[in-house]
Amino acid sequence: MSKPQNTNQQKPKPNQTNNQSFGTEDDKTNCPFYSKTGTCRHGDKCIRVHNKPQTSDTLIIKNMYENTLLEIAIQEGKKVPEEELKEVNRNFENFYEEVFLKLAQIGCVEEMIVCDNLGSHLNGNVVVKYKTEEEGIKAMRVLSSQFYKGRP
Numbered sequence: 001m002s003k004p005q006n007t008n009q010q011k012p013k014p015n016q017t018n019n020q021s022f023g024t025e026d027d028k029t030n031c032p033f034y035s036k037t038g039t040c041r042h043g044d045k046c047i048r049v050h051n052k053p054q055t056s057d058t059l060i061i062k063n064m065y066e067n068t069l070l071e072i073a074i075q076e077g078k079k080v081p082e083e084e085l086k087e088v089n090r091n092f093e094n095f096y097e098e099v100f101l102k103l104a105q106i107g108c109v110e111e112m113i114v115c116d117n118l119g120s121h122l123n124g125n126v127v128v129k130y131k132t133e134e135e136g137i138k139a140m141r142v143l144s145s146q147f148y149k150g151r152p
Contacts, residue, residue, distance in 0.1 A: 028048075029048060029049055030048055030049050030051060031046050031050050032048075035051065037060075038058075038060040038127070039060065057130045057132055057133045057135065058128065058129045058136060059128050059139055059140060059143070060127050061128070062124075062125050063124040063125065064099070064114075064124055064125065065114050065116075067123060068088065070087075071088055071092075074088065092114075099112070099114075099126060099148075100112050103128050103139065106130075106135065106138055106139045107131065107134075107135025107136075107139060108130060108135060109128055109131075112127070
């Protein structure tokens, strides 16, 4: 019988003193992928630290956009009839416009990205960058009490 693993192991404390390696593959303490994207495929099981800022001008709304089976087929390189491809594009553009306009009611949106990566830790994430940190804080407060298509 194998020895049970110690699940109480403490992750190392964030190390931001060496600015040259912080957030890079050379940084053995902080998760470089999380530093760049705000998410990690390993989640809570990652051996590196996920630095979560208390406030920010940028928010990640996880799994907000749901890819249809047709969109997944397109991402996997399968042939799709032209008319269905146009419909997928229309649906995405409608989603993007609806969400952008809603987010712009809160503050000045500098950039909005919808992730279409098939990895479950990225797929459907909406990243929105506001002009100021205050707008990001306001957006977090407003969005935390709202639902989109029946989901928080």
